[in-house]
Amino acid sequence: MLCISMHECCLLLFLSVVCGPIFADVSKTQNEETGLIGWKLKQGNMELELVQRLPDQTRAFFLARGFPAGIADDLGRSCIFQTILRNTGTDAGVSLALTVSLKDWRVSQGDASRPLKLKEAWDQTWPDALVSKSARLAFRWATFPSTQTFQSGDYNWGMISFGLTPGTRFDLRLVWNEADKKHSAQIENLICAPDR
């Protein structure tokens, strides 16, 4: 019989609350059917998942929303990951807001480091004559917001372009604010999906 006293139970609950923010790790999984790889980072209340998208998946998505083939191909070959970011905080009356600004994130390969190409930058490169309003609207909502605040329990999905060619390996340094405190982490050896 499992017998736990009240104070042991309180200790377990205390540890469950305290230990969550202490552990930070990156795990990697591979989808058995598609072969696509996903990386998950958990640090404090921030949980980030990056999942490879095949160039063909991205091309097909944007072609279906009215993008011309050339631009859909540019997007497809720009190392897009499906991104899921979640604030796992349970908020017991304390503000646990988590703010992410993609302009602070850096892609690095060896000693070279550079910022991401954000959705606003993509949008500006397309002439009005080539990309319709409805296609731009689909792009806007399908891509991850450049800046967003997540309250406890909030999450969002969206595509992020890392601007590298298919099959490239890179490291990602990410930065976020949690309860007004700056945090950072690095995910190493990410791989852009191959163009197969």
Added chain:
Amino acid sequence: MKLLFMKSGLLIFFTLFAPALNAEQMTPLPDNKPAPALLLPDMDGVKHDIRDYRGRPVIINFWATWCPPCRRELPSMNRAWKKIKDEGIVMLAVDVGEDEDTVFTFMADYPIDFTVLLDSSGEITARWPVVGLPTTFVLDREGRLVYQAIGGREWDNDSLLDKVRALK
């Protein structure tokens, strides 16, 4: 020793899953601003003005058919609607940036029994504080923004619905 293992297992369980047990939450919006204007057609072309729902709490969800978390949460919204439809609460789903045919086809696989509005141009949604899809707001009887939830939720969870019921 066996007891120690069991206690350790319980500790790991709490550490890993305690946050998930309380995952269904909405964020109270502190300043309770009036909701932006919203006048949109439903699937039959009938226009709905958000002001017409004053006097009743409103749950309004912004979504799109291609959005995976939207597709995941919609069945729970439909179940929630079955719970609250006779309780004087309004539930609306605003599809962003798609046409009627796309939404109609989608609804063959994902039945939605509450009112679906179409913001095909996205212009109305742009006036609301929506950053990502899905985003859901709860309005009080005076049409003020009271709660926000970014990302999907299990809307038939009574811990969420009770907060809406409390606004009646």
